[in-house]
Amino acid sequence: MCAALKPVLYGYFRSSCSWRVRIAFALKGIEYDQFPVNLIKDGGQQLTDQYRKINPMQQVPAVCIDGITISQSLAIIQYIEETRPSGPHLLPQDPKKRAQVRVICDLITSGIQPLQNLHVLQKVGEGKAEWAKYFIERGFQALEQILVQSAGQYCVGDEISMADICLVPQVYNAARFKVDMTPFPTIKKINDTLLEVEAFKASHPSCQPDTPPDLQS
Template identity: 50%
Template sequence: MPVTKPILYNYYRSSCSYRVRIALALKNIPYECRPVNLAKGENVSDEHKKLNPKGEVPVLFIDDKMLVQSLPIIEYIDEIYNHAPKLLPDDAYLRYKTRMVSEIINSGIQPMQNLSILNRITEDKQEWASHFIGLGLDALEKELKETAGKYCIGDHVTMADCFLIPQLYNARRFKVDMKKYPVISAIEKELNKLDAVKISHPSQQTDCPEEAKDIL
C-alpha cells in the first residue's frame, strides 16, 4: 500500500484523465491534482515530457513511480489498493469482458478524437469526431446488451465504467445523437448517481474554465 498521496497530472476535459479520476474516487483514494493545459500545449513542454515522453495526460505519480497510460494505471491502482470496489472482477471471463469494453473505447474510439489527431486533419473536426465516436458507440451498444446489468459488467462497478462515462462526455461535446443508445444511456444514468462519478466530472475540476462548467 502506497505511503504518500498520489499526484495526478491531468486536464479537466481529457477523457483519459477523467477515467483515472473516477477510478481513484471509486476506490476512495485522496490525491493531489496538477493541471496540465492541453489547449496551451503544456503537455508537449520539455518539463511534461520528462514525466511522459509521449506528451500526454494522465500521468500518475505514486510514491517513487511515474505511471502513464490510463488503462494500466487503473489496473495498477486496483492491485495496490486492493480494497473494494474491485475494478477488475475476480472471475476471469468477467475480467475479459471488462477489458474488452474498456479497449473498445481506449483503442477504438478515443484515439480518433484526440487533440493531436484533430489538429492534423483537414476535414471538419466535429463531423470527424462524431463519426468515429458514433461507430464505436454502435459497437459498444451491442456488446453492452450482452454484458450489462446496472453497470457495464453486471451490477458491480468496474474499470469499464471508468472508461464509459468520459467517452459519453466527449460524445456530447462532439454532438453525437445519444438517443440511438438506450443501453448505454441507462448505464450512464445509474453511474451518474455515484458520488465518485459526480466529483470526477470536468466541471468539478479546478482548471475547468467558467464557460465550460455547464457542459454535461
C-alpha cells in the same frame, strides 16, 4: 522527482483519459493531488520539455505514485487496483467477466478515444467534427451490441468496473461532438445511472481545480 506522499495526477479537467483516473481514485477512496496540464494554453503545456520527462508521449494523464511515474490511463488504473485492495474492485474476480470488462475498456480506449483526441483532430483539420462523430458513432454501434449482452445495472452485471470508468468519459466526449444517443439506449441508460454515483460526480470535468469558471457547475 516523484517523491510526494500522496499520488499526484497530471491531468486536464476536460481530458476523458484524465477523468478515468479521477473516477478510479474516487471509487477507491484514495486522496491525491492534481497538477493541471493545460492542453490548450501556451500551445499546449503537455508539449514542454519539462512535461516530456514525465510522459514522453506528451499526453495526459500521468500519475506519480509510490515513487514511480505511470502514464496511460488503463495502466494507472490497473496499478491502483493491484496495489490498493481496499474499496471496491475495479475488475471482477471471474476471468470470463474480467475479459468482458477488458473488451469494453479496450474498445473505447483503442477503438474510439484515440481517433477523436485533440492531437489527431488537429491533424485532421477541416472536417474534424464530422471525423470525430463518425468514429464515436461507429464505436458506439459495436458497444451497444456488446452491452445488450453484458449489462446489468452497469456495463458488466451489477458491479461497477473499469468498463464503467471508460464509458462515462467517452459519452461525455460524444456529447461534445453532438452524437445523438437515441440509437444507443443501453449506453445512455448505464451512463445516466453512473452519473448519479458520487465517485463519478466528484470527478466530473465541471468541478475540477482547473475547470474555467464559465464551465463550472
